[in-house]
Amino acid sequence: MLEKEKEALAKRIAGEITLSSDPGKTMRKWREIFGISQTELAEYLGVSSSVISDYEGGRRKSPGASTIRKFVEALLEIDERRGGNVIKAFSKTLGSEFPTSAxxxxxxxxxxxxxxxxxxxxxxxxxxxxxxxxxxxxxxxxxxxxxxxxxxxxxxxxxxxxxxxxxxxxxxxxxxxxxxxxxxxxxxxxxxxxxxxxxxxxxxxxxxxxxxxxxxxxxxxxxxxxxxxxxxxxxxxxxxxxx
Known part of the structure; x- marks a missing residue:
């Protein structure tokens, strides 16, 4: 579902985390945007909640490309299981910054x-x-x-x-x-x-x-x-x- 939108959203999230001066805060931002708890994300990734907490709190070194990829994939997959509301919302914003004069x-x-x-x-x-x-x-x-x-x-x-x-x-x-x-x-x-x-x-x-x-x-x-x-x-x- 919405494969192009998923890919575009994945690139945005990964790029923002990679370029951020505080990757952990950016990871937390996107997790909260998707409405996913640390526990749920940890279970999906097969790690303990403390690992997610340590990344977000800056207590672990900046995540590598592999970790970021798994993190982004987890957000998107969990959202799809719930009906894809975040991905759908993103798909409606493609195009101009002001998609309607309203x-x-x-x-x-x-x-x-x-x-x-x-x-x-x-x-x-x-x-x-x-x-x-x-x-x-x-x-x-x-x-x-x-x-x-x-x-x-x-x-x-x-x-x-x-x-x-x-x-x-x-x-x-x-x-x-x-x-x-x-x-x-x-x-x-x-x-x-x-x-x-x-x-x-x-x-x-x-x-x-x-x-x-x-x-x-x-x-x-x-x-x-x-x-x-x-x-x-x-x-x-x-x-x-x-x-």
Whole structure:
């Protein structure tokens, strides 16, 4: 299934680990993107969990080409066994950086941030699942909600997830927040956090869906879209400087 996409994704992961100044952190990043525990990965590779932990913690020397290849193959094989959701999400992002005009900005983090970092960046108020603010995030997508409704099919909606669902979906031009949350519930793929910008009165159903799906829901108090995007980009730049 999706052999070309698998190959392209494998090359990206392997290349990123090889070129990273901290291969262990990059390995951990990709393991978490795939939602695979250290125990599950270790069992697949036939090693102890401490081996995975030592690599990720930098307590073992940088992995060689053979180890990286086995690591990447394991991620892809485990994902395929689960239905290939990460590989499928990747396949939807091939092509231009902005595959639809509804996407105002999309970025990936070299190192994860938390929901709390996103909340601070967008001057947000948490409307649901405040207990999940420490959840890691590996990217964000800023979406013009009106354009998304007008032009995006259900399949194109998947393009919002970029490289991973472990990201913030930020919807602008929102009135109540009901439509974005219904779309997320219908699609089945859940982001790590949803941010709503422009809300006049938050819909109770939007909050209930967020609670049911265990997706933190945040209302941004930033005044303009440009300021919103600028603040998120600053967060990316900050993480890149920490590499």
């Amino acid at each position: 996407i105002l900005d999309i970025r990936e983090f070299a190192l994860p941030v938390t929901v709390r970092d996103i909340v601070n960046a967008v001057k947000g108020e948490v409307a649901a699942n405040i207990d999940l603010l420490d959840r890691p995030i590996y990217g964000y997508t800023v979406v013009d909600s009106i354009q998304a409704i007008l032009e995006m099919s259900s399949e194109e909606f998947l393009k919002l997830y970029g490289w991973t669902t472990e990201r913030a979906l930020v919807f602008t031009k929102v009135t109540t927040g009901r439509s974005p949350m219904i779309a997320i519930r219908v699609q089945g793929l859940k982001p790590a956090v949803v941010v709503l910008h422009g809300v006049k009165k938050l819909d109770e159903l939007a909050v209930k869906i967020a609670e049911k799906e265990r997706v933190p829901l945040v209302v941004s108090k930033v005044e303009t879209e440009s300021e919103l995007i600028m603040n998120l980009r600053k967060l990316v730049e900050k993480r890149e400087k920490e590499l």
